[in-house]
Amino acid sequence: xxxxxxxxxxxxxxxxxxxxxxxxxxxxxxxxxxxxxxxxxxxxxxxxxxxxxxxxxxxxxxxxxxxxxxxxxxxxxxxxxxxxxxxxxxxxxxxxxxxxxxxxxxxxxxxxxxxxxxxxxxxxxxxxxxxxxxxxxxxxxxxxxxxxxxxxxxxxxxxxxxxxxxxxxxxxxxxxxxxxxxxxxxxxxxxxxxxxxxxxxxxxxxxxxxxxxxxxxxxxxxxxxxxxxxxxxxxxxxx
Amino acid sequence: xxxxxxxxxxxxxxxxxxxxxxxxxxxxxxxxxxxxxxxxxxxxxxxxxxxxxxxxxxxxxxxxxxxxxxxxxxxxxxxxxxxxxxxxxxxxxxxxxxxxxxxxxxxxxxxxxxxxxxxxxxxxxxxxxxxxxxxxxxxxxxxxxxxxxxxxxxxxxxxxxxxxxxxxxxxxxxxxxxxxxxxxxxxxxxxxxxxxxxxxxxxxxxxxxxxxxxxxxxxxxxxxxxxxxxxxxxxxxxx
DNA sequence: CGGCTTCCGTGACTTAGGTCACGGAAGCGT
DNA sequence: ACGCTTCCGTGACCTAAGTCACGGAAGCCG
Numbered sequence: 001x002x003x004x005x006x007x008x009x010x011x012x013x014x015x016x017x018x019x020x021x022x023x024x025x026x027x028x029x030x031x032x033x034x035x036x037x038x039x040x041x042x043x044x045x046x047x048x049x050x051x052x053x054x055x056x057x058x059x060x061x062x063x064x065x066x067x068x069x070x071x072x073x074x075x076x077x078x079x080x081x082x083x084x085x086x087x088x089x090x091x092x093x094x095x096x097x098x099x100x101x102x103x104x105x106x107x108x109x110x111x112x113x114x115x116x117x118x119x120x121x122x123x124x125x126x127x128x129x130x131x132x133x134x135x136x137x138x139x140x141x142x143x144x145x146x147x148x149x150x151x152x153x154x155x156x157x158x159x160x161x162x163x164x165x166x167x168x169x170x171x172x173x174x175x176x177x178x179x180x181x182x183x184x185x186x187x188x189x190x191x192x193x194x195x196x197x198x199x200x201x202x203x204x205x206x207x208x209x210x211x212x213x214x215x216x217x218x219x220x221x222x223x224x225x226x227x228x229x230x231x232x233x234x235x236x237x238x239x
Numbered sequence: 240x241x242x243x244x245x246x247x248x249x250x251x252x253x254x255x256x257x258x259x260x261x262x263x264x265x266x267x268x269x270x271x272x273x274x275x276x277x278x279x280x281x282x283x284x285x286x287x288x289x290x291x292x293x294x295x296x297x298x299x300x301x302x303x304x305x306x307x308x309x310x311x312x313x314x315x316x317x318x319x320x321x322x323x324x325x326x327x328x329x330x331x332x333x334x335x336x337x338x339x340x341x342x343x344x345x346x347x348x349x350x351x352x353x354x355x356x357x358x359x360x361x362x363x364x365x366x367x368x369x370x371x372x373x374x375x376x377x378x379x380x381x382x383x384x385x386x387x388x389x390x391x392x393x394x395x396x397x398x399x400x401x402x403x404x405x406x407x408x409x410x411x412x413x414x415x416x417x418x419x420x421x422x423x424x425x426x427x428x429x430x431x432x433x434x435x436x437x438x439x440x441x442x443x444x445x446x447x448x449x450x451x452x453x454x455x456x457x458x459x460x461x462x463x464x465x466x467x468x469x470x471x472x473x474x475x476x477x478x
Numbered sequence: 479c480g481g482c483t484t485c486c487g488t489g490a491c492t493t494a495g496g497t498c499a500c501g502g503a504a505g506c507g508t
Numbered sequence: 509a510c511g512c513t514t515c516c517g518t519g520a521c522c523t524a525a526g527t528c529a530c531g532g533a534a535g536c537c538g
Contacts, residue, residue: 072393080396082389096382099375105386132368136338142381143335147344149388150321154311156395157319157434161495186515195396197496202516218504218515400525425485436526441486457485457534 011036018117021088023062023137031131038123044114050091051108057097060124062090066114071192072106080156080195082106083148086176092145095138098124156195159235164194165204166232169214173223182222208232250275257356260327262301262376270370277362283353289330290347296336299363301329305353310431311345319395319434321345322387325415331384334377337363395434398474403433404443405471408453412462421461447471 015036018024024032041064044050050068051057068085070093085091085108093104098121119127127134155164168190173180187201194201205221208214213228214221223229254275257263263271280303283289289307290296307324309332324330324347332343337360358366366373394403407429411422426444430437444460447453452467453460462468 072389072396074393074397076397078397080392082392092381092385096378096385099378100382102382102386105389128374129371135367135374139335139338142331142385143339143341146331146335146381146385146388147341149385149392150311150344153319153321153388153391153395154313156392157311158313158315158317188515198516199497199518200495203495203518206517216516427485437486438488438527439525442488442525445487455486 014039014041017064021062021064023088023090023133026133026137027131028133031127031133034127035117035119039117039119042116042118044110044116046110046113048110049107050110050114051093051097051104051106053105053107054103055097056101056103057094058121059118060090060098060121061094061116061118063087064115064117066110066116067112068108068114069111070106070108078195079192081193082152083145084111090138090141092141095141099128161194161196161200162204162207163233163235165190165201166208166213166229167234168193169208169221169223170226170229170233173226173229180223182220184220186219253278253280256303260301260303262327262329262372265372265376266370267372270366270372273366274356274358278356278358281355281357283349283355285349285352287349288346289349289353290332290336290343290345292344292346293342294336295340295342296333297360298333298357299329299337299360300333300355300357302326303354303356305349305355306351307347307353308350309345309347317434318431320432321391322384323350329377329380331380334380338367400433400435400439401443401446402472402474404429404440405447405452405468406473407432408447408460408462409465409468409472412465412468419462421459423459425458 011033015032018032018035024035027035042061044066046066050061051070053073063085065087067087068091070082070085070091071079072082073079091108093106093108096102097104128138169183172183172185187205188198190205191198191201205214205216208229209216211228211232213223213225213232215224216222250272254271257271257274263274266274281300283305285305289300290309292312302324304326306326307330309321309324309330310318311321312318330347332345332347335341336343367377394406408422411424412419426440427437429444430440433440444453444455447468448455450467450471452462452464452471454463455461
């Protein structure tokens with residue numbers, strides 16, 4: 001009832017910072033307080049690995065900023081992106097690893113510098129039993145990703161590369177509520193994303209440029225005709 | 240404290256029947272009692288659809304016997320199997336649909352006559368809040384399938400058809416603890432499984448036969464050389 | 479038995495896309 | 509300015525696998 005002690009003030013600050021994230025807003029005051037007290041914030045630089053295939057997890061993490069890419073790495077060295085984890089989201093592999101204590105079956109690498117809220121696995125497990133809102137968050141995470149993965153299987157199995165690439169580009173341009181008109185990426189990067197070879201991406205991009213959907217320059221792609229790109233993504237256009 | 244009433248006796252029988260399933264064995268007595276009381280058993284004939292893409296779910300189900308196949312159906316009519324659900328298992332799509340109230344993104348069809356324990360969605364949601372053991376079961380379900388789906392993405396993206404087919408065959412022969420030496424299936428069925436065309440399967444199977452791994456007859460495949468098949472599945476052999 | 483349906487085998491052809499082998503362009507560091 | 513590294517463009521080539529178009533075999537049923 002008097003002035004808050006130092007620890008409480010730090011916790012209050014953390015709490016403020018967290019108030020823009022749905023998973024935190026949904027939490028009851030009691031859980032919010034516990035999170036602010038028990039969680040710490042870590043920073044991970046771009047290029048760092050958050051998870052490697054076969055790892056186990058001692059901590060649960062929610063991203064506050066930045067982006068991680070979760071991908072499968074084949075023996076051949078080829079990669080394919082499974083999904084990206086952004087601000088406010090948790091990685092389902094991390095959760096599944098903590099809750100079912102099995103090694104993770106893929107890699108997770110930081111693509112854009114990450115700040116993450118981390119909680120010891122044991123604490124997380126306890127809270128899962130006590131807090132409906134946390135469970136809901138986790139289930140949403142699982143459900144969303146499982147659905148995405150199913151669509152991905154279909155896409156890889158049945159769609160042509162040009163469609164897949166067009167869609168991927170379109171998604172990138174729309175990304176995170178900030179419709180861009182230009183994006184910095186390399187053909188090799190897109191190739192790893194889609195699980196194909198750089199040459200294939202280069203050729204298709206050139207074709208897209210020829211058709212007037214985009215323009216290319218070193219390390220950068222600019223959007224020229226969004227509608228056309230969308231058509232290509234759904235297979236209406238092309239030839 | 241006197242003789243059990245009829246309902247209780249029926250419930251006791253149900254309880255007996257359920258005692259071979261891990262998810263039930265793990266449950267505390269209190270939950271076991273509730274399940275025996277609130278759950279009903281339904282039968283679904285082979286060929287029936289348990290879920291169609293876009294459905295919502297009013298019930299949670301656990302299979303007691305039989306098998307369901309969950310698959311994606313492309314507009315082109317092509318199919319690819321995502322996974323199978325067998326005795327003692329729940330379908331994660333069913334769960335995710337109930338817990339996050341979103342339409343299911345795939346089809347689930349009964350392949351071998353199914354008996355299933357079903358529970359109203361609302362009841363299931365309540366129990367999820369109250370019972371650790373149920374939560375654990377559900378998380379296992381999610382974690383297992385998510386992992387499987389990731390491997391499937393990798394397989395579809397990077398493996399050749401001959402390897403995928405060899406592996407699929409090998410899995411079928413090993414299936415459910417009863418190592419078979421012969422299996423009744425058609426080439427078309429295997430093709431839908433793998434998301435390819437029947438002709439492709441026929442050709443590859445013929446090749447496998449030529450190499451002495453299997454022998455073919457109408458609607459049936461017999462295993463001749465399990466080791467060879469395994470080699471093919473991992474890409475060691477082949478020519 | 480004769481007809482129908484389901485399955486299977488196969489040749490011929492097409493094509494997406496993976497692989498190789500370059501060379502050249504763009505940017506960076508010193 | 510020079511060299512080094514990263515990226516990109518491109519032609520040539522190869523091959524897995526999808527598609528088409530059959531015909532024939534196997535089983536089923538009246």
